[in-house]
Amino acid sequence: MTLTVPALSKHPRRSLLDRASFVLGVASAVGVVALLFLGLVVSPPAILYGETVRLIYVHPAVATITFVAFGVCALASLAYLWPRTRSPRWDHLAGASAEVGVLFCAATLVSGSIWGRYTWGVWWTWDALLTLTLMLFVVFVGYLALRRTGGDPVARAKRCAVTALLAFLLVPIDHYSTSWWNTLHQGNTVLRVGKSPLIEGWQLATMLLSFLVFAVLFAWILLRRFEVESMEARLEDEGYVWAIAERRAEGR
Amino acid sequence: MSSPVTAGWGYVAGGYGAIGALVAGYVVSVLRRRRSLTRRLRPTPAEPALDHRPSTATVEEVP
Amino acid sequence: MEPVIRFRSAVALVGPFPVLAGVDLDVYPSEIVLLEGANGAGKTSILRACAGLLRVVAGEARVLGRDLVADPRSVRRRVGLLGHSTALYDDLTVADNLDFAVRASGGERSGVAPAMARLGLTGRLPASRVASLSAGQRRRVALAVLVARDPELWLLDEPHAGLDADNRDLLDALVTDAVGRGRTVLLASHERHRAHALAGRIVTVAGGATDPSVPDRRVRDAGGPLGFGPRSDAPGPEPGVSHVA
Amino acid sequence: MWRDALLVAGKDLRVEARSRVTTNQVVPYALLVLLLFGFAFDQDRPVLAAVGPGLFWVAVLLCCLLAVQRSFSLESSDGARDGLRLSGLDGGGVFLGKAAAIAVQLVVLEAVLAFGVVVLFGTHLADPLLLVSTCVLATAGLAAAGTVYGVMSAGLRVRETLLPLLLLPVVAPVLLGATQAWLAAAGVVAGSGWRWLSLLAAFAAIYLTLGVLAFGTLLEDV
Numbered sequence: 001m002t003l004t005v006p007a008l009s010k011h012p013r014r015s016l017l018d019r020a021s022f023v024l025g026v027a028s029a030v031g032v033v034a035l036l037f038l039g040l041v042v043s044p045p046a047i048l049y050g051e052t053v054r055l056i057y058v059h060p061a062v063a064t065i066t067f068v069a070f071g072v073c074a075l076a077s078l079a080y081l082w083p084r085t086r087s088p089r090w091d092h093l094a095g096a097s098a099e100v101g102v103l104f105c106a107a108t109l110v111s112g113s114i115w116g117r118y119t120w121g122v123w124w125t126w127d128a129l130l131t132l133t134l135m136l137f138v139v140f141v142g143y144l145a146l147r148r149t150g151g152d153p154v155a156r157a158k159r160c161a162v163t164a165l166l167a168f169l170l171v172p173i174d175h176y177s178t179s180w181w182n183t184l185h186q187g188n189t190v191l192r193v194g195k196s197p198l199i200e201g202w203q204l205a206t207m208l209l210s211f212l213v214f215a216v217l218f219a220w221i222l223l224r225r226f227e228v229e230s231m232e233a234r235l236e237d238e239g240y241v242w243a244i245a246e247r248r249a250e251g252r
Numbered sequence: 253m254s255s256p257v258t259a260g261w262g263y264v265a266g267g268y269g270a271i272g273a274l275v276a277g278y279v280v281s282v283l284r285r286r287r288s289l290t291r292r293l294r295p296t297p298a299e300p301a302l303d304h305r306p307s308t309a310t311v312e313e314v315p
Numbered sequence: 316m317e318p319v320i321r322f323r324s325a326v327a328l329v330g331p332f333p334v335l336a337g338v339d340l341d342v343y344p345s346e347i348v349l350l351e352g353a354n355g356a357g358k359t360s361i362l363r364a365c366a367g368l369l370r371v372v373a374g375e376a377r378v379l380g381r382d383l384v385a386d387p388r389s390v391r392r393r394v395g396l397l398g399h400s401t402a403l404y405d406d407l408t409v410a411d412n413l414d415f416a417v418r419a420s421g422g423e424r425s426g427v428a429p430a431m432a433r434l435g436l437t438g439r440l441p442a443s444r445v446a447s448l449s450a451g452q453r454r455r456v457a458l459a460v461l462v463a464r465d466p467e468l469w470l471l472d473e474p475h476a477g478l479d480a481d482n483r484d485l486l487d488a489l490v491t492d493a494v495g496r497g498r499t500v501l502l503a504s505h506e507r508h509r510a511h512a513l514a515g516r517i518v519t520v521a522g523g524a525t526d527p528s529v530p531d532r533r534v535r536d537a538g539g540p541l542g543f544g545p546r547s548d549a550p551g552p553e554p555g556v557s558h559v560a
Numbered sequence: 561m562w563r564d565a566l567l568v569a570g571k572d573l574r575v576e577a578r579s580r581v582t583t584n585q586v587v588p589y590a591l592l593v594l595l596l597f598g599f600a601f602d603q604d605r606p607v608l609a610a611v612g613p614g615l616f617w618v619a620v621l622l623c624c625l626l627a628v629q630r631s632f633s634l635e636s637s638d639g640a641r642d643g644l645r646l647s648g649l650d651g652g653g654v655f656l657g658k659a660a661a662i663a664v665q666l667v668v669l670e671a672v673l674a675f676g677v678v679v680l681f682g683t684h685l686a687d688p689l690l691l692v693s694t695c696v697l698a699t700a701g702l703a704a705a706g707t708v709y710g711v712m713s714a715g716l717r718v719r720e721t722l723l724p725l726l727l728l729p730v731v732a733p734v735l736l737g738a739t740q741a742w743l744a745a746a747g748v749v750a751g752s753g754w755r756w757l758s759l760l761a762a763f764a765a766i767y768l769t770l771g772v773l774a775f776g777t778l779l780e781d782v
Binding site: 366368391396398400402404408411415420421444 | 568571634639643645648649
């Protein structure tokens with residue numbers, strides 16, 4: 001009697017993913033080195049901020065990646081909840097991107113408050129954007145806690161998907177509530193810089209490079225973390241086949 | 253107050269250091285977890301590692 | 316004849332543990348089938364799976380014509396499960412509990428009064444809080460819910476446990492009545508004597524699966540259309556009827 | 561769905577009427593919270609008066625947490641959760657029923673707390689229409705969000721600690737909006753309080769719709 005157990009997750013094809021993440025890995029390493037070189041050595045200090053302007057090469061990029069990561073998590077959760085596109089891989093992607101998002105969110109908050117200490121003389125201000133980022137951090141830490149609760153993997157995945165969606169819905173709500181409240185932030189020269197007149201030449205080039213480098217770095221980390229998540233699921237999954245065999249042996 | 257130019261480096265070091273430490277620490281932990289998982293998932297030699305296994309694992313494969 | 320329950324190598328998981336590891340089971344209308352087996356063999360899990368509470372992840376699982384693998388919730392209102400836990404609210408009175416349970420599952424309130432009478436829940440009982448009842452009384456209230464709802468499929472998990480002698484007779488009578496009305500009963504019990512007297516067919520459960528090595532034993536014809544020979548694809552139980560000690 | 565909602569809400573409130581947990585335990589707890597705030601600000605009346613609305617809503621938030629935990633502890637006893645699943649009630653109905661029951665208890669709490677804030681802190685409460693409508697919208701949002709996270713953490717072993725971690729940060733906008741609206745009502749903060757009501761309404765709407773859609777699947781799995 002054949003007893004078929006659907007593997008709860010198809011494991012990622014080795015060749016494509018491995019090659020991609022290897023390339024990304026090398027690219028992000030090279031990018032980081034170039035960014036450090038450009039940011040710390042080549043680009044001149046600004047008049048007003050002095051050397052701390054160099055933080056502009058990391059902080060905004062990290063902050064943007066945070067929102068991208070949480071966005072990926074929300075989209076993956078939505079895909080998992082939608083019956084037609086439901087597959088455990090979306091759940092793995094959501095879990096991976098949430099964890100990476102929390103990492104970058106922590107980096108944003110730390111580097112932001114260090115920079116705030118210099119420019120505003122205070123570690124923390126109840127500014128709209130800072131509050132929103134901190135809110136997101138706390139909410140997604142709760143999400144990660146929910147991911148580790150045990151039980152039926154399908155149930156866990158659904159719980160996490162709904163929480164992730166709710167957490168991401170927090171972004172617009174918080175954005176309005178805190179911005180009505182007050183805002184000290186410099187506006188978008190810090191967060192999303194288009195062609196900003198405030199900085200040009202090397203500084204601008206380095207800044208744009210920073211977005212690219214951190215995007216590549218994010219993609220690489222996410223891919224690796226996604227692989228780990230899938231492998232963990234597969235391990236758990238393979239356990240079922242053995243468990244079923246043992247269970248039946250119990251009966252004889 | 254030391255001149256803004258020199259004072260700045262302290263903060264720059266702090267900012268870069270913080271982000272670097274967080275990201276690097278996390279990357280190391282992920283890679284270590286990945287290596288240990290690949291080892292634990294090493295299937296029996298008869299079966300090539302990480303091949304395209306059929307979407308359903310049938311009991312037959314269990315000795 | 317479309318079976319009420321049709322399981323083919325059904326697998327169900329609780330977390331990582333496969334409580335059901337390949338169950339084959341057929342139950343036909345108006346039949347009383349007894350699941351026998353050691354503790355932890357999977358009897359309760361089979362009952363919960365039939366009620367759609369336990370998700371069947373592999374194999375085939377059809378109850379009352381509904382595919383449980385696809386949608387476990389589709390069959391719930393037509394099934395009654397009497398488990399170890401009575402699913403009653405301690406703070407509510409017996410009457411409130413019965414009223415809520417029946418209306419929540421789509422039944423009419425009219426069924427409550429006769430059920431209470433039938434189960435001897437009279438006098439001060441209806442108005443007293445469930446928390447103040449004894450275990451036996453609580454089971455009678457849970458049984459009353461089942462009687463009031465009168466679902467098509469009765470799933471009884473150790474129904475006799477905790478009942479005194481005359482309540483057990485009452486239970487047997489209720490089950491026989493139900494089958495008389497065309498209901499189907501699947502029960503798990505360790506009360507060998509009573510269960511064998513009640514059941515028309517016995518299926519042994521071991522290791523989370525119906526044990527093919529032990530053929531289904533026919534006890535006696537428990538009324539209802541039973542005499543249709545061994546099940547088409549299951550390992551053929553010997554046709555002769557022998558009273559199992 | 562609405563019939564199911566009424567049924568479930570009726571059941572929850574009848575349990576509350578019989579067991580009197582909210583009135584005997586949560587209300588005194590709320591007043592205790594106000595008392596603690598009093599100690600924290602060492603009876604500095606002008607400060608307390610100004611901060612009154614904020615403290616009020618923090619107390620409401622903490623009580624909402626208790627009400628949600630109480631509401632889902634009903635189901636965790638003796639297989640009642642399986643009972644709900646087995647009954648085949650519509651998921652959205654159960655959600656609205658439970659949320660309504662929580663909302664009713666919260667409204668009772670808010671009345672008592674408002675009285676407490678005025679007496680203990682001497683907060684001046686004007687513009688009752690704005691106050692009441694803020695309460696209604698905020699309560700709807702709190703009850704909806706509480707019910708969603710309540711059912712999610714209900715089945716888990718770590719629910720006591722997980723629920724606050726999940727719920728409190730998410731309802732922070734309600735705390736902010738409601739407090740600002742009340743401050744505007746009390747004339748402490750410039751600008752109209754009505755702007756904040758639209759925020760509270762949006763919050764409540766999102767959680768009510770998502771609750772109705774997701775509750776069925778969430779109740780489904782332990």
